Amino acid sequence: MTPTRHTDRRPADGSPVARVCVDVPLAHLDRPFDYLVPAELAATAVPGTRVKVRFAGQLVDGWLLERTERSGHAGRLAYLEKLVSPEPVLAPEIARLARAVADRYAGSLADVLRLAVPPRHARVEKETPEEPTPADVSADEPRPARIPPGTTGVPDPPADTDGWGAYPAGPGLLRALADGRAPRAVWSALPGEDWPARVAEAAAATVRGGRGVVAVVADARDLDRLDAALTGVLGPDRHVRLSAALGPARRYRAFLAARRGRVPVVIGTRAAMFAPVERLGLVAIWDDGDDLHAEPRSPYPHAREVLLTRAQLGGAAALVGGHARTAEAQLLVETGWAREVVPERATVRARTPAVAPTGDDPQLARDPGAATARLPSLAWTTARDALRADAPVLVQVPRRGYLPSVSCADCRAPARCPHCAGPLALPSARGTPVCRWCGRVSAAYACPECGGRRLRAAVVGARRTAEELGRAFPGVPVRTSGREEVLTRVPGGAGLVVATPGAEPVADGGFGAVLLLDSWALLTRADLRAGEEALRRWLTAAALARPATAGGRVVVVADGGLAPVQALLRWDPAWFAARELAERRELGFPPAVRMASVTGTAPAVAELLAEARLPEQAEVLGPVPADDDRERMLIRVPRSRAAALAEALHVAAGVRAARKAADPVRVQVDPLELF
DNA sequence: TCAATCCGTATC
DNA sequence: ATACGGATTGAC
Numbered sequence: 001m002t003p004t005r006h007t008d009r010r011p012a013d014g015s016p017v018a019r020v021c022v023d024v025p026l027a028h029l030d031r032p033f034d035y036l037v038p039a040e041l042a043a044t045a046v047p048g049t050r051v052k053v054r055f056a057g058q059l060v061d062g063w064l065l066e067r068t069e070r071s072g073h074a075g076r077l078a079y080l081e082k083l084v085s086p087e088p089v090l091a092p093e094i095a096r097l098a099r100a101v102a103d104r105y106a107g108s109l110a111d112v113l114r115l116a117v118p119p120r121h122a123r124v125e126k127e128t129p130e131e132p133t134p135a136d137v138s139a140d141e142p143r144p145a146r147i148p149p150g151t152t153g154v155p156d157p158p159a160d161t162d163g164w165g166a167y168p169a170g171p172g173l174l175r176a177l178a179d180g181r182a183p184r185a186v187w188s189a190l191p192g193e194d195w196p197a198r199v200a201e202a203a204a205a206t207v208r209g210g211r212g213v214v215a216v217v218a219d220a221r222d223l224d225r226l227d228a229a230l231t232g233v234l235g236p237d238r239h240v241r242l243s244a245a246l247g248p249a250r251r252y253r254a255f256l257a258a259r260r261g262r263v264p265v266v267i268g269t270r271a272a273m274f275a276p277v278e279r280l281g282l283v284a285i286w287d288d289g290d291d292l293h294a295e296p297r298s299p300y301p302h303a304r305e306v307l308l309t310r311a312q313l314g315g316a317a318a319l320v321g322g323h324a325r326t327a328e329a330q331l332l333v334e335t336g337w338a339r340e341v342v343p344e345r346a347t348v349r350a351r352t353p354a355v356a357p358t359g360d361d362p363q364l365a366r367d368p369g370a371a372t373a374r375l376p377s378l379a380w381t382t383a384r385d386a387l388r389a390d391a392p393v394l395v396q397v398p399r400r401g402y403l404p405s406v407s408c409a410d411c412r413a414p415a416r417c418p419h420c421a422g423p424l425a426l427p428s429a430r431g432t433p434v435c436r437w438c439g440r441v442s443a444a445y446a447c448p449e450c451g452g453r454r455l456r457a458a459v460v461g462a463r464r465t466a467e468e469l470g471r472a473f474p475g476v477p478v479r480t481s482g483r484e485e486v487l488t489r490v491p492g493g494a495g496l497v498v499a500t501p502g503a504e505p506v507a508d509g510g511f512g513a514v515l516l517l518d519s520w521a522l523l524t525r526a527d528l529r530a531g532e533e534a535l536r537r538w539l540t541a542a543a544l545a546r547p548a549t550a551g552g553r554v555v556v557v558a559d560g561g562l563a564p565v566q567a568l569l570r571w572d573p574a575w576f577a578a579r580e581l582a583e584r585r586e587l588g589f590p591p592a593v594r595m596a597s598v599t600g601t602a603p604a605v606a607e608l609l610a611e612a613r614l615p616e617q618a619e620v621l622g623p624v625p626a627d628d629d630r631e632r633m634l635i636r637v638p639r640s641r642a643a644a645l646a647e648a649l650h651v652a653a654g655v656r657a658a659r660k661a662a663d664p665v666r667v668q669v670d671p672l673e674l675f
Numbered sequence: 676t677c678a679a680t681c682c683g684t685a686t687c
Numbered sequence: 688a689t690a691c692g693g694a695t696t697g698a699c
Binding site for chain 1 (some may be wrong): 684
């Protein structure tokens with residue numbers, strides 16, 4: 001039995017109208033609906049709370065956005081059915097941010113709020129509503145008292161040439177953060193940089209100035225490192241980690257600690273990009289080129305864009321850092337929105353390893369060890385020398401697994417399935433090739449380009465590479481770091497580490513040599529970002545090597561004339577980013593323009609585009625075939641029309657939703673993959 | 676002329 | 688999803 005019967009209800013005395021965002025995914029319902037606040041909820045149904053409302057006959061979840069005196073709605077208002085919890089989980093600035101993100105990405109507010117506020121966990125909410133609980137501290141451990149920001153315990157940053165002192169603009173950046181200003185920086189980290197320490201110092205400076213921080217990294221390993229650095233600088237109680245990997249209870253606990261103002265700093269993976277923080281002073285993202293920063297759920301916002309929007313809306317500082325620089329970050333610099341924080345060339349020279357390119361060496365058989373390992377001889381001798389000097393060696397291989405795909409041994413054309421044109425793979429070392437799409441076995445494969453019948457491994461996976469290296473360097477321990485097991489740190493002595501990109505461990509004292517293998521597989525990907533991504537992966541791995549002055553060497557198996565290889569040799573990510581951005585301007589690709597993709601069955605895509613009132617300058621490109629009989633169209637507009645494009649697509653999606661169009665269409669603004 | 680039914684549309 | 692209004696249909 002409900003506590004209040006409908007007939008008993010009367011509206012609250014003050015602000016009896018609640019503006020509610022109903023949690024339904026339909027695009028045409030993406031606006032607030034007004035409800036009456038019953039008198040008994042007058043004090044508790046505050047903005048930011050979760051509510052239940054009767055909507056089109058159903059009980060649905062909703063967000064109370066606002067309380068007002070009157071409604072613009074002509075008809076009769078229904079009452080709020082229920083207050084889910086008095087906890088105002090949706091901070092007003094996050095509601096504003098979510099609206100801005102929805103608008104930018106042609107999505108609905110409700111979709112963004114689902115990403116922004118983790119699911120409620122009632123038990124967690126009840127525990128210690130008065131006392132703080134930093135997220136990773138379990139409920140029964142002693143809890144620190146609430147410390148107001150800017151009062152205690154934060155050490156001053158170290159002075160001069162170490163740390164941020166290695167960047168001419170670095171000390172000024174920290175000062176501005178501590179002074180409560182809003183500097184915006186695109187930071188190119190030096191090789192060997194202890195970046196978690198630098199981010200922690202920037203966070204500490206901001207906290208010292210009495211403001212909060214949100215910092216986002218790509219994966220759990222980077223998060224562990226940042227967590228440790230922050231604990232070193234701020235102690236264990238001033239920050240929480242927030243990531244989907246925590247599980248519902250711990251995630252909600254961390255979220256609440258931030259929302260209740262118990263901690264000034266939130267760090268995490270992209271799940272933290274919407275984290276509420278009181279008096280936000282700094283947003284930071286490390287390695288913004290990592291595609292893990294792109295949210296895979298509608299409306300597919302990117303952590304960098306969300307954080308920069310927060311900085312813009314909230315007057316907060318922004319720090320976009322990495323060893324590499326994305327074209328998007330370059331655009332921030334070129335438009336003057338952000339300033340570069342880069343080392344001087346002399347500092348770069350002093351800290352970089354010696355980098356050398358080498359071709360796929362036809363003479364590799366002269367070094368018996370190299371032949372065994374299928375290594376070009378320069379790579380082999382470099383590794384051997386480092387091992388002889390009792391230094392660890394990192395070998396980066398681009399893809400996981402065992403012989404993921406194969407190509408013609410004669411002309412190198414990728415081997416494709418004769419039936420469906422899917423990629424062929426070798427499931428076992430001496431087996432017959434099998435199609436990875438349709439599963440058919442191609443026993444008598446002949447290359448359609450040259451007629452060749454022999455196949456070679458297109459990309460040798462980490463496990464296979466590790467086996468071969470073990471044979472080439474007998475007696476040297478070989479470890480792999482990849483999907484199944486990611487190593488965080490390895491000891492300093494002689495040893496081989498075979499890692500896939502993103503899984504490279506840090507070595508005590510740095511790696512003596514870093515080998516970047518099978519690079520052509522990265523560079524020949526048919527992707528707009530192939531060059532940028534290759535360079536990002538190389539720089540990230542090469543940054544783990546010792547400086548050349550300490551014997552650190554890097555060998556990249558690629559043509560030294562290619563731009564990404566050049567950028568690696570000169571350690572000049574800014575040069576490459578400027579070049580890349582110029583090229584994208586010329587070709588009309590993001591971020592020089594705004595692109596959106598519309599994916600679905602051919603009739604559904606056509607229907608949506610027919611409905612959409614696209615801006616004047618819009619160009620429609622395609623169709624490109626997508627997975628399962630669906631197709632994809634791209635729409636390109638100048639950046640000045642970006643908002644209009646998103647709105648047009650959102651409205652068109654709404655019209656389709658209102659008509660109950662059967663087959664879904666996915667609308668994506670700034671899709672990561674363009675072709 | 677009126678009720679039953681269908682369809683489209685709004686959902687507070 | 689469901690509820691409602693207007694249009695349509697069919698029986699008297």
